[in-house]
Amino acid sequence: MNYQPEQVLLCDRSSWGLLQITGAERLNYLHNQSTNKFDQRLPGEGCETVFVTSTARTLDLATTYVTEDAVLVIVSPQRHEYLLKWLDRFIFPFDKVELRDISSENSIFTILGEKSATLLQKLGLDSLIGQPEGNHQLLEIEDIPVRVAVGSDLGIAGYNLIFPSKYREKLLQKLLENGVELISDRDWEQLRILQGRPAPDRELTEDYNPLEAGLWQTISFDKGCYIGQETIARLNTYNGVKQKLWGIKLSQEVTPPTPVTAEGSKVGMLTSCTVTPDGIFGLAYIKTKAGGIGFKVTVGDSIGEIITVPFVQHPN
Numbered sequence: 001m002n003y004q005p006e007q008v009l010l011c012d013r014s015s016w017g018l019l020q021i022t023g024a025e026r027l028n029y030l031h032n033q034s035t036n037k038f039d040q041r042l043p044g045e046g047c048e049t050v051f052v053t054s055t056a057r058t059l060d061l062a063t064t065y066v067t068e069d070a071v072l073v074i075v076s077p078q079r080h081e082y083l084l085k086w087l088d089r090f091i092f093p094f095d096k097v098e099l100r101d102i103s104s105e106n107s108i109f110t111i112l113g114e115k116s117a118t119l120l121q122k123l124g125l126d127s128l129i130g131q132p133e134g135n136h137q138l139l140e141i142e143d144i145p146v147r148v149a150v151g152s153d154l155g156i157a158g159y160n161l162i163f164p165s166k167y168r169e170k171l172l173q174k175l176l177e178n179g180v181e182l183i184s185d186r187d188w189e190q191l192r193i194l195q196g197r198p199a200p201d202r203e204l205t206e207d208y209n210p211l212e213a214g215l216w217q218t219i220s221f222d223k224g225c226y227i228g229q230e231t232i233a234r235l236n237t238y239n240g241v242k243q244k245l246w247g248i249k250l251s252q253e254v255t256p257p258t259p260v261t262a263e264g265s266k267v268g269m270l271t272s273c274t275v276t277p278d279g280i281f282g283l284a285y286i287k288t289k290a291g292g293i294g295f296k297v298t299v300g301d302s303i304g305e306i307i308t309v310p311f312v313q314h315p316n
Contacts, residue, residue, distance in 0.1 A: 008119050009112040010180040011188045013160075014168065017080025018103045019073040019087075024096040026071050030064070033090055033227055035210055037220035041066045046134030046149055048218045050210045051083060056231035057206035058213060059086065061198060063153055063160070065136050072147070072162065074108065076200045090227075107165045109172070111180065112158040112191075120148070120159065122178050128159070136160075144171055154195045155311040193274045193283055196247055196309025202256070202271045203245055203283055211241045212285065214312030243268065243285045246292065247309035250280040250302045260284050261298045262291070270299050283309070 021030060031038040036049035046065040052058055060083060063074040075083050084101050091097050111119060117129045125139055128148055136149035144167045152158030163171060176182065198204050198213045210219055211232065221236060235241055248260075253275055260268035267290035273282040286295065286306060292314075295306040 006115055007113050008115050008180045009183050010175055011110045011183050013110050014107040015077045016108055017075040018106050019075060019080060019084060020100045020102045021071040022069060022098045026097055029097045030071055033087060035219045037223045043068045044135060046136055050215055050218050052228035054227055056209040056228035058204040058208055058210055060200055061204060061215060065149055079200055105165060106162055107168045109161040110152050110158060112152050112156050114157050116158045119178055141171060142174055154191055154197055190274045190276060193272045194281055196283060196311035198245060211235050212243050212245060214245050214314050216313045216315060241288055243287050244314050245283060245285055245312050247307040248282045248284045248304045249307050250282055250299060250304050252302045253280050254300045254302050258300045260286060
């Protein structure tokens with residue numbers, strides 16, 4: 001697709017997982033099981049966080065919303081069952097925490113585009129316009145209860161809508177009547193790569209950690225112990241990030257995973273690739289010592305150049 005800033009796009013992300021964490025100790029529990037800080041989060045706030053192994057290898061990048069009585073956690077497609085079992089392992093008999101997979105009961109729409117706030121105005125949802133990323137409210141659109149949250153999960157202006165699945169067709173029709181353009185899962189995947197959001201089984205695997213993936217905004221370095229904390233703290237303290245995720249512009253399409261080389265030596269791995277009207281782009285992990293932005297590489301039969309992507313952060 002050829003995304004234009006004036007467009008307001010709608011992606012149906014109902015195939016994504018939605019977990020619900022309840023109980024009096026829910027915030028402390030999530031605080032101890034993921035990379036971001038939750039113990040002082042208030043209802044109406046939200047953030048991104050990463051679930052990692054004990055050695056800080058990535059399991060998934062999640063978006064969380066704290067409500068009055070629960071935490072809602074959006075996780076990647078095909079990951080909700082795995083993560084539900086993973087998280088359940090760390091709930092002990094006397095813990096005041098309950099986990100539920102509520103994916104089948106709810107749908108998720110994501111509104112994308114610089115003009116998405118105009119759409120909210122048309123729908124009478126002005127109260128969220130201009131609020132910080134992650135803030136959310138339970139509102140109504142034509143009597144449909146919808147949790148509207150600031151942010152699109154792609155680093156593009158937008159909003160996530162979470163609502164009961166039985167209203168999917170009614171809400172979709174209402175949004176289409178107000179000028180949104182429905183995009184496919186394939187379009188989302190292309191935007192994901194262009195923006196640089198890492199995905200499970202691509203950039204998020206047990207071969208990489210969140211710092212290498214450029215997910216610094218999801219990590220709290222001043223909170224107490226959590227799963228994977230020791231490894232992440234050590235990598236940060238001693239500047240131990242040995243490879244970094246970058247965008248890459250390619251001269252021709254390449255099927256990932258494909259090694260990235262420079263002067264005959266392997267310097268990284270291509271993890272994603274997409275063909276767009278503006279050229280061929282991908283995501284690749286590159287050894288820190290090899291080079292960064294502007295670095296020229298070879299990927300299969302393609303020539304590549306390392307570029308920045310909006311979603312990825314590399315402060316060092």
